[in-house]
Amino acid sequence: MTRTSTPSVAVRTVPRRLRTEDESRPATSSTNVVLIGPPGAGKGTQATRLAAALGVPAISTGDMLRRAVQSGSTLGLAVKAVMDRGELIHDAMMTEIVAARLGEPDTRSGFVLDGFPRTVDQAVALDGLLERRGDLIAVELAVTENAIIRRLSQRRVCERCGCNADPGSSQAASSEVAGGRPAFATVCGCGGVLQQRSDDTEAVIRERLRTYERSTKPLVDFYRRRRALRAIDGTQAPDLVTAQISKVIDAVFDHAAS
Numbered sequence: 001m002t003r004t005s006t007p008s009v010a011v012r013t014v015p016r017r018l019r020t021e022d023e024s025r026p027a028t029s030s031t032n033v034v035l036i037g038p039p040g041a042g043k044g045t046q047a048t049r050l051a052a053a054l055g056v057p058a059i060s061t062g063d064m065l066r067r068a069v070q071s072g073s074t075l076g077l078a079v080k081a082v083m084d085r086g087e088l089i090h091d092a093m094m095t096e097i098v099a100a101r102l103g104e105p106d107t108r109s110g111f112v113l114d115g116f117p118r119t120v121d122q123a124v125a126l127d128g129l130l131e132r133r134g135d136l137i138a139v140e141l142a143v144t145e146n147a148i149i150r151r152l153s154q155r156r157v158c159e160r161c162g163c164n165a166d167p168g169s170s171q172a173a174s175s176e177v178a179g180g181r182p183a184f185a186t187v188c189g190c191g192g193v194l195q196q197r198s199d200d201t202e203a204v205i206r207e208r209l210r211t212y213e214r215s216t217k218p219l220v221d222f223y224r225r226r227r228a229l230r231a232i233d234g235t236q237a238p239d240l241v242t243a244q245i246s247k248v249i250d251a252v253f254d255h256a257a258s
């Protein structure tokens with residue numbers, strides 16, 4: 001994942017309101033976006049691009065937890081085994097982590113959440129956290145299971161900058177040459193080493209997909225019922241996905257100052 005791409009979402013400096021079917025609704029002050037999708041749907045990539053374009057933070061709960069694991073903190077020690085099994089961390093713990101993050105001033109004009117909420121209980125908790133902070137739109141990235149397994153088993157993460165990189169992509173800077181043929185790159189554009197995530201093995205990926213179907217998929221209906229859901233085909237090229245999400249965000253939030 002790189003910030004060098006230029007998605008079409010205009011950088012916004014003014015507060016906006018959510019345009020709904022009922023235009024008499026009160027104005028909202030921030031752009032709150034939640035990305036929903038199975039592991040490997042491209043949420044991390046899209047969250048980073050959209051957040052940069054919107055001028056709001058991308059908040060990845062998976063990244064926050066991985067940093068905690070790396071640092072060896074109490075939180076990290078508590079969550080590592082659960083993450084390695086592809087299961088979910090307890091709702092109360094996740095809500096506490098996200099509540100603290102949303103309490104930081106950089107989220108005042110909005111955020112792009114990647115990986116939270118992951119259960120209906122978390123979504124309800126998020127509603128509580130967002131009271132008086134404006135409306136929220138959920139974007140579902142739909143991807144087939146085969147595409148997910150292929151993507152995730154090839155995915156590498158930079159140990160230095162944390163970006164996701166397909167080792168065959170241009171984000172990955174150097175390639176080893178094996179028998180005269182270029183092999184997968186092992187070094188990120190920033191110079192960091194590309195590593196496989198410990199939960200990107202096939203067995204854990206399958207468990208994460210089961211967890212997604214069981215616990216997270218119900219969120220699609222949760223947000224659809226309140227007409228806050230937009231679905232995008234996540235199997236398309238990343239630039240196209242970015243462009244389509246941008247369009248959705250532009251259609252939902254307008255630029256008028258409230």
Ligand code: AMP
Pocket residue numbers: 039061062063065082083084086087088089090094114115116117118122199208
């Ligand atoms: P991700 O990087 O979003 O795929 O998250 C990696 C792992 O972190 C997941 O498989 C879960 O174990 C854990 N995790 C991340 N976000 C949440 C969440 N909102 N609720 C529960 N567990 C989470």
